[in-house]
Amino acid sequence: MSGSAHPMDGEGELSAADMSSPRQTNTPFVHKVEVPPKQSLFNEFMYTFKETFFHDDPLRHFKDQSLSKKLMLGLQSVFPVSEWGLKYNLKMFRGDFIAGLTIASLCIPQDIGYSKLAGLNPKYGLYSSFVPPLVYAFMGSSRDIAIGPVAVVSLLLGTLLRAEIDPTTSPNEYLRLAFTATFFAGVTQVTLGFFRLGFLIDFLSHAAVVGFMGGAAITIALQQLKGFLGIKKFTKKTSIVAVFQSVFSSAPHGVKNNSVFSTVSFTFSISSHVCHCLQWNWQTILISISFLIFLLVCKFIGKKSKKLFWIPAVAPLLSVIISTFFVYITRADRKGVKIVNHLDKGINPSSLRLIYFSGDYLAKGIRIGVVSGMVALTEAVAIGRSFAAKKDYQIDGNKEMVALGAMNVIGSMTSCYVATGSFSRSAVNFVAGCQTAVSNIIMSMVVLLTLLFLTPLFKYTPNAILAAIIINAVIPLIDVNAAVLIFKIDKLDFVACMGAFLGVIFASVEIGLLISVGISFAKILLQVTRPRTAILGKIPRTSVYRNIHQYPEATMVPGVMIIRVDSAIYFSNSNYVRERIQRWLIDEEEKVKAVSLPNIQFLIIEMSPVTDIDTSGIHALEDLYKSLQKRDIQLVLANPGPLVIDKLHVSNFADMLGYDKIFLTVAEAVNSCCPKQSDEV
């Protein structure tokens, strides 16, 4: 800044605040824009590196501590249980015990149903509610999350696995690939967390997740029609078209032979299908519908009074018990009501040897694992964050990922498939008054007891009741209010949301996921290629300059054009920014000519929002400067930030422009351009 025409002398500077004072002269003192102290290359790199990967400063507690304390803190950071475990007391246990029992009663029927979504035997769902919650309780930092298999991940995993192996013809390979995928899902999660790449999951936008979840919920509900209606032959595809085709061609006579026709004319032919519906299993439908109504009524009661939260929470288990008893008494299974049948007794066997570490299936397992691991993370981290915000404690997303990953890696070796945090059960856990991850341990113990002693009791449980429970469980995932809010706030977000939703419903979960990631990326690219610019005007009787489209009373200064660029100027937008500024200028010149106002002599660029600039950006400024010079318009900059002024300095653009053309505020810049303006304040 040695070239500054107005050196900072420590006193006598005027500012936006006192420009209207009588001391004002034609050549006012102005503040210089300071070049920040030069950072060494290493410091600069370390700063960027830290903000990128360690922005939450995870090692802050380790500073200035003795070695033993550091070891202690290190242990606590890997196993948070060693921190809160010391403060644990009986009162907390009471809360955790009740919450644990509640979520256990909710998870057992859900697990059995979800494992079917994943194309696995029901026992694997129960296994996955035993080991992973235990691991999480020791390593996880969320106090409210309930761990276990969840609907969406089960569906995704099932879809991806079925695309590779048919579970009916090669059940063994299918199971092995499932464990392989689980292993690599865990490895992906640990890796993302350990290398602090957790921010990658932020690229799946909230809107896309809302759409994806809604679509997945509908797809899951549709899949349940098999159990709900007692259909024997059902499509393996998940698209809504294929499912309806399956449903309406499932009758023994009738539309089977012209199923293409039936789909096309679906809306016109519902009445004609009623007769076929009668050939679905009416006993099954009776059970399904009555218990679905029961579950919905219970949910309604739970919503009315928070104290009655336990009613919807225990309703599923209650339904299972009642319906199982009912089927056992009436032997409805002999009348076509499908039942769970034999369920192995005993705890998780080791599955380490079943994981593919070589061969063709290794690559497939990795691919499926990475995708399902990422989706599982998205769900768990969103839950963790939302409950942490409610109770105001911090969650380290990256550490959380390591915990979730470790639990899936261990899970994959103990016959579990991908587990994560469940929206519905975590909410129940929270309402039931959980205090720590001990509620997960309680749940896990209940599941253990079930595995050891109670599995034979599920033999007569009708599949229909599981279908009803799952339909009831996934309904809240269809978040219409969130979609409406997204529509109101951001139309492009809504497009992402609907794209994901429709993609999942009409194509497949993979396509929906691809669409949502694609649109999210497109939005980012749009943001960086087409930043906003605004014309600023002076708000009357102030020296504040604001967007004239937001503040219609703001007036432009004659002969001066003030443009604010609302983004860092990078290669991706430098040409656009330059051309846009030139177009604003041409438009304005035309207007000015039309009403014979003075010609534009100064172009002030308000740089406050321009946080950074790169070589392309500086070239764009140079081109702009040269082009303005030819038209006798002076370029003036206001309030460049630390990085920008530094780079303008290094690249000699500041010398070319002149340091006396760089001001601290727009008001000072305007003042220097046409001093009389200040008199009107």
Place this chain on the structure above:
Amino acid sequence: MSGSAHPMDGEGELSAADMSSPRQTNTPFVHKVEVPPKQSLFNEFMYTFKETFFHDDPLRHFKDQSLSKKLMLGLQSVFPVSEWGLKYNLKMFRGDFIAGLTIASLCIPQDIGYSKLAGLNPKYGLYSSFVPPLVYAFMGSSRDIAIGPVAVVSLLLGTLLRAEIDPTTSPNEYLRLAFTATFFAGVTQVTLGFFRLGFLIDFLSHAAVVGFMGGAAITIALQQLKGFLGIKKFTKKTSIVAVFQSVFSSAPHGVKNNSVFSTVSFTFSISSHVCHCLQWNWQTILISISFLIFLLVCKFIGKKSKKLFWIPAVAPLLSVIISTFFVYITRADRKGVKIVNHLDKGINPSSLRLIYFSGDYLAKGIRIGVVSGMVALTEAVAIGRSFAAKKDYQIDGNKEMVALGAMNVIGSMTSCYVATGSFSRSAVNFVAGCQTAVSNIIMSMVVLLTLLFLTPLFKYTPNAILAAIIINAVIPLIDVNAAVLIFKIDKLDFVACMGAFLGVIFASVEIGLLISVGISFAKILLQVTRPRTAILGKIPRTSVYRNIHQYPEATMVPGVMIIRVDSAIYFSNSNYVRERIQRWLIDEEEKVKAVSLPNIQFLIIEMSPVTDIDTSGIHALEDLYKSLQKRDIQLVLANPGPLVIDKLHVSNFADMLGYDKIFLTVAEAVNSCCPKQSDEV
């Protein structure tokens, strides 16, 4: 804004400018932050659409014109020649004529050499300097660009083609694939331009282009060692390792059998290779070196005096003439000096039937065409823009792409391969005083005459001279100064630059291109995931609040923390922004405790640079608000922009926060938080 506690009454508001006036009270009047007039969904969409695809308002001239005038303007926009052609005069022709002759003398030897880089017969290079410049002259809008084959695109095309087909064993398929690629390069360019997707090429950052060009220049120069040294057997790979291996194993005896060893120990064994060097063709080396020195001296002279620009421009042709004559006299070709040999006479034959429109090679042609078309565009658009800036005229990038694409599509049907704007020849064209695209027509005519009558004369032209000319031509592409400037300005840009450079040199042009695009994207992602935040302080004796790291004299207001967020808050950064703000707060609270200053009671977020916010961003603000409430800290917003205030309003966050907590300026916000602060101004 109906909920505003301080309605705008048209007078009596205080501002940053007069807050220090005696009218100041404890409950000052403040400006309200205005919600901009609500736009209809359609208008909003049209605005975004227009800014994304039609930001340069290409149809502005068509407004309020009669139909015949509109037709006329439409014609002019597709064929700019119909606009400037009318004003063309003899004086302009004089400039164009001289410039045209100069670039013709430069392009003929270059064309012959470049077509070898592409693995094609030299005549195709000349063909490509005949048709495409003619087409461009009618459709293009740049007045300075010189059209024809260029080194980098020829190399890229050659590399990509050779990866698919061996030109020595299947020369016919190779040629056909070359035309197919050229056709699809043209189609790509037209498509990008027509659908106004030209901004996509901006994703190849300036830094990446500098590195890529430098690497390509070195690779091209290395490839010339074949002709330069008269080596018969030469590698088909372009990496520096493979080339040196080729060069030093090219001797008939010696290292051939342990070439791997020779590469590894390359640096240690140069001396032992001198003997083999003698077995390269010394006559060839003599010609190469002497003429390379001649060319370099001419270039030096041209640089010293701008009036002598023609010396370096005609030097190549002169060298060709002299050396050809010399070889013809001495019959040096019988002594191992390789010559061009027979060159077909006659103008471009049709090649429409040679293009693959089906079969296996179609997909390969499309892929190669897209890649080389994009790279060709990058070069042409950069040249067009830089000369347009020098002469201060506007170039419509998208229209330019349509012109370039049309010229390549037509070229592919007339035996031309991918042509684009050449850096070196365009510079000569500019210096020689070209006025319009007529200089391209002149050049094209000279090439036509050459094709019709002069090709037999090139029979004895030694390949060595072509190598020298190409080496001389690509040296300026190694822009060390630009690389140094990039290093100074932006370290990450420099990484992209060196990544592309080293990728091209040590791997291949494709890898280099991939690396540069990859790093450019990573930079964009970094920008959108990790926006900057800054703590603001009050600059003494003003009410201006600035980054305390840039302005060390700025002081923080006791009990108030002011944080500026320097980016739109989107899903990709909302969590980071929230966590970063919380960390600033924790850090500050610790500092405050240490020196027993008053606790922080207010957190002011300066939203000026926050140009937009989406649903995730609003959720982050809500979470922040809730978490601050638990700590008895009041959240206050300053100067949200039009989009942001609108979305805060729609999402009801503004109601939750209270409209009286949203201020026009930071100064007003601070003033409302601790009124006595203003007394100190």
